[in-house]
Amino acid sequence: MYEFIEKLVDEMKDKIIGYRRDFHKYPEFAWTEFRTASLIAKVLIDNGYKIKIGKEVINDKYRMNIPSKEELDKSYKRAINQGAYEDICKLMRGGYTAVVGILENGDGPSISLRFDMDGVRIKESEDYSHIPFKNSFSSNNDGIMHACGHDGHIAIGLGVAEVIVKMKKYFKGTIKLIFQPAEEGVSGARAISESNLLDGVDYIISGHIGIKARKSGEIICGTDGFLATSKINAEFKGKSSHAGVAPEKGHNALLSAATAVLNLDAIPRNGEGDTRINVGKLIAGSGRNVIPGRAFMEIETRGETTELNRYMENYAERILMASAEMHDTHVNIKCVGKSISASSDDELVKLIKNVANNIKEYTIIREKDSFGASEDVCYMMNKVQANGGKASYIMFGSNLKAEHHSPMFDFNEKDMLCAVKLYSELILKIAADRDV
Amino acid sequence: MYEFIEKLVDEMKDKIIGYRRDFHKYPEFAWTEFRTASLIAKVLIDNGYKIKIGKEVINDKYRMNIPSKEELDKSYKRAINQGAYEDICKLMRGGYTAVVGILENGDGPSISLRFDMDGVRIKESEDYSHIPFKNSFSSNNDGIMHACGHDGHIAIGLGVAEVIVKMKKYFKGTIKLIFQPAEEGVSGARAISESNLLDGVDYIISGHIGIKARKSGEIICGTDGFLATSKINAEFKGKSSHAGVAPEKGHNALLSAATAVLNLDAIPRNGEGDTRINVGKLIAGSGRNVIPGRAFMEIETRGETTELNRYMENYAERILMASAEMHDTHVNIKCVGKSISASSDDELVKLIKNVANNIKEYTIIREKDSFGASEDVCYMMNKVQANGGKASYIMFGSNLKAEHHSPMFDFNEKDMLCAVKLYSELILKIAADRDV
């Protein structure tokens, strides 16, 4: 059976690479993936998938870090101008940019694959050694770039979509291909996970190009060590006053912020496991001779476990509030992203390993490694596992040209094909029609 | 008439110096002036004064910084051993060490003089050039010393007491000689001021040896520029834990305290006038490998005006509370001393100047200077002024041997005599019996 899949995928090579390059050319930020999601939806529909889209799969209460109305509108218009399907886009208006393709194919296991779609805020390299630039498919959207491989993830997802449909008679079950917005900043997965989309799902599988798998031909079948994290914005509002004439009339927001920075970094280490804290950005004050009336901070906490991150987040919030009180300022604390920890199920990992063993391109097959960073797919993994299902997260090896999130990031496009093969064969293995 | 006073005082020379040396030998801390006050009371009684003592002239609600019961008991016993009158001491048990001598001498103005009685926590010099040591009247009470001249103030007060009685027929009115405990740390005057002792008082006069009057023969007739001040103790209580195994289980009182120190010193300067803040002492922690569960701080705020000090005190309290909250510790804030600002009345200052002009020892007579420090007699001055009375504070010049509050502090004993002359003549001037 696998030979059939192999042939199918190899024939789709140009199509899959074509998908990737198109998405690479028009990267979109978190919650503004209008063009991306509408193109995905079109492909899914054309392949006979039932579509769920926008609010159907998003629990509004858990959306985080939504852009302003202005930004949403601007991105929407840009998407239309860049070839988005307007009738589909309308269903996502306001930033509900999730799309799920569902294939109901008889009684059998319910299997979900998840792919992320958003770009990052990086200006793409214009160096001739950077293939996307040289080959004219680098970002058309200034300051945004697919610098984390999500363009590849989408192309893999669309490849799988097409293959699976052609295999319908060999398996029984329900397949959900979930295309998630807003993975960067971990602000998207939770809202999908808290919809009813994952009810009754038996398997959730996702993956990432690169990370710890740094060579083409390598695959890591399961992933643990996702860091739980919280992304927090804090804005101190005090009162300005003339720094020479009446400093005492001011309520110094920068003094609040500086106190917070030092104390946040001084949150005690934790005997239970690894934690992290960072104040990545601070912008305060208006002019040299004015007591600063406003200070804005971007913070993140992390923990080896969900509990450890909760400890960090709670402590951080207490510090922020006390820092405000201290200089009679007010602080507005907003959680703009959040993820938890998760681990892959050994049984499923072993199954993936078996499948990988059959794919000749995979020459370095490792069972598990630690992610060492955050991924909000963990919400989906935990949800499915809590209902008795299984989850795994795969790292797909590729010769990377530069670090993730850097202007010259690029991967080897051929490696997308093996991933399509693996996902397709895996579905077949799990949902094989025993009657066949 | 003045010649009479002059002669009287000159004859009392040895007695007055004797008083001073006796008090110098047995200095007592704030609220433990049992021996001192009982000896004063005895002299006043022997001279025919009516006595008010202890709780009669102290409003318990406003006593600040009372020593522990152990310290009070220990000091009480020491006083008895060092010659205190036990029957008088009983009336002051528990640290009510105030004594007032009242002379009711017909219808006339009510004039109060105030003298302070306590020593400071300084170990007296054992250098032979230090006269009290050389002449064997240096402190018998280790670690306590009359290093601010209050021993001289008492001797002056007792001198005045004796002179006045002998002048009874030349004036009409009521004289109150107030001997106040606990001026150091400004924790005593308010409690007396809030009793009814000063009701109906027309004149309150007090003074100090030295300060801005640094030469024998100098007198400054009025004083302004008393700094309002608050003396605050803060104790942070958190929770200890093993710094290696479980730092996160601790609630770090030292982190609270260090944050407080930096932020207290960063309270904004004030466009309305001068302010001060100091954390003079910090003691925190128990052992190197233990997260500190306790931190104790001694703080003082000051302001050019009572309002400016209130600004500092309020801001400081907010910082202390927020610093506790920040690291989940508790803070116990205690005001252990407080004084306000005050100024001398020009009319009374001019009268004092006239009197001084008659005393041949005074060769440098200045009208006013600024105190530049704190003195809790300000409570009494404000109280009397609020009721329509007049107040002044005199600085009596003397050749000082060393700075106030230093181990070799000493003044020229002869200068006490001119002060006795001035106070006595001043009373006569104010309350002269016009019928005589």
Next chain:
Amino acid sequence: MYEFIEKLVDEMKDKIIGYRRDFHKYPEFAWTEFRTASLIAKVLIDNGYKIKIGKEVINDKYRMNIPSKEELDKSYKRAINQGAYEDICKLMRGGYTAVVGILENGDGPSISLRFDMDGVRIKESEDYSHIPFKNSFSSNNDGIMHACGHDGHIAIGLGVAEVIVKMKKYFKGTIKLIFQPAEEGVSGARAISESNLLDGVDYIISGHIGIKARKSGEIICGTDGFLATSKINAEFKGKSSHAGVAPEKGHNALLSAATAVLNLDAIPRNGEGDTRINVGKLIAGSGRNVIPGRAFMEIETRGETTELNRYMENYAERILMASAEMHDTHVNIKCVGKSISASSDDELVKLIKNVANNIKEYTIIREKDSFGASEDVCYMMNKVQANGGKASYIMFGSNLKAEHHSPMFDFNEKDMLCAVKLYSELILKIAADRDV
């Protein structure tokens, strides 16, 4: 004689107001006053003044806070587009925007008047109650505004220039009308003062509309209490690293900056007099999950005297350097503005008062007040005084519409006329030809 001046000035009313409105319409920042200075130069030349311009009157070593080449070029082009005289502008290329008009009129005292020319970084109000907006002479240069009255100062200066020339036969001496760039941020006067322009000058006089003179008809003849000040930019450069994976590889510039903020605000108060410190702006970091590799701060110190400001500046620099060292970052400290303290000479103040008494519009004539802020004309005042000359600084009353440096700032244009009268008559009084 004064009646002659009075008539002359009253006839110039429309011209003077016209000048002011033109300058108001095209405000220019510090060191980019190309259009402004070239128009001034043209008027001076047309009136027969000898001109010194650009590097002739600027000591390059003391120019501070020069804009970037890009900004200078952009402003230069804008100036040309907005009607500047290109042949004059060429002489100021690179930001040497000072122009001085010199009238050598025989043997007599050397008198200098100083006027400042720059606008501030404020967006002008578009409210109809704001007269410049209503009457269509509000700023054409977005984000820049004459919100401190320097447009008025220039107009006064040009008025005086014209009047004085017509009075030539009534006085003997040398008049220098100094038009200074970059007063805002106190970065301009020192460079002029350190040229040889003020050698041999006997009188330096300057002034300001408003400040402490808040009513039309008011004049304050002399000013003291200029605060010495230093404007400091500090940039910490550390090293970024991934906040989750390798926080220890970063050198955290924000930790350096936050430590600096707290400690700068905690520089001790000073027993010798008033001081100020403010960190008015802080911008740090690049992204939430990146250890901040860069932090930029705008700081100012002030002192009641030059010495007190030096204490603050030295302490601040020590803190900045130690804060860098602490977290192994580097700090680049740059003084971008500086002024010293100064006081007006009583003799000259009295002379000004006499002149003011003759001008009927002045109904509230005060001798002196304190400036309470900084003005770099102090460098010129000190220079002239050091050489035995006299200096005074006048505050010209006007009904202000809003605070200085606010978007609706405006003054009563008629008040410029009295200022022209006063300056002109004052020159006549000082340099009157005794032979006439």
Next chain:
Amino acid sequence: MYEFIEKLVDEMKDKIIGYRRDFHKYPEFAWTEFRTASLIAKVLIDNGYKIKIGKEVINDKYRMNIPSKEELDKSYKRAINQGAYEDICKLMRGGYTAVVGILENGDGPSISLRFDMDGVRIKESEDYSHIPFKNSFSSNNDGIMHACGHDGHIAIGLGVAEVIVKMKKYFKGTIKLIFQPAEEGVSGARAISESNLLDGVDYIISGHIGIKARKSGEIICGTDGFLATSKINAEFKGKSSHAGVAPEKGHNALLSAATAVLNLDAIPRNGEGDTRINVGKLIAGSGRNVIPGRAFMEIETRGETTELNRYMENYAERILMASAEMHDTHVNIKCVGKSISASSDDELVKLIKNVANNIKEYTIIREKDSFGASEDVCYMMNKVQANGGKASYIMFGSNLKAEHHSPMFDFNEKDMLCAVKLYSELILKIAADRDV
């Protein structure tokens, strides 16, 4: 052969317990173990051991945290009074309190056992449920207590000394029984390790009662995860001044210290492994109204590896120096204790496991666990391993009555006997005379 040892030890029960109780009654601090070491020496000599003592086995350059001469003298006198052997004590005068018993028994492996001797600064419980108190062998030296089981370690060591001598004919080799001072605060082992005592040693074995082995009958044969640590004292010296009159004249040592505390706790977490930092004590200032001229801090750093601790220590020193510079104070940094990381050799661990399997009292035999704290025996382990030898550290289970370093700490005395059996049998196993 083991039956022989077993019988021998069981017969020594009262003697071993007697030793422990005697040492428990007279606990001595680091570097003052005069009585303890002299009694040990006496036992060793009586059993025929060659003795090395004092400077013979201590490299003076590496002694850390030596008490003051006063303390050393006082402790010395107390030791004599409490039954120390004066002739032996003389050899340790000045705090050279190490003693080593050497048994040279033919050609064979060189095996060293190490025992620590010092008590901790804790006041022992006077609760009747505390057996040492109930049975009258609780501490006679107020404020010192054997609260970590070192009394038991010594008793075990003396038990082994006696057993081994009786087994001489069954093995060949050299046995060194090292009794080390100053383990608490990790200030003793390095000085011994840097002498030549360990040259040529093939095996170094040490151990601890309790820690991770919390039940009688449990034994953990090898230990890893010793935290490298540095114990640092820092003293800031600034300059006092009057906080009201001249705060600017002070150099505020408390401001330096508070800045250091916050920044020390804010040293970044490390991606390479676990680290710790603690400021366990801070004492600063003299009086409320005095700018603090002195501040003293006790600090410790830790790291999962020697390198991680070095990172922490270097960063901490940089912070301390920068904090001093910041407020123009001086800091004196002193390392008063230091330990490195170490791990036990698997081969030796397995041998110990085999021996333990033969001892019937051991019912829970675990191969390895992590220490999770610091132990300066690591210096000796590293030294021996560097020379090609083997090392292991054993945790001897016991039912503890309370946590280590708490006033009610106590262990089950019977568990000492199994330890004696294990050490003795282990020596026999390693050095068995193959010819026998």
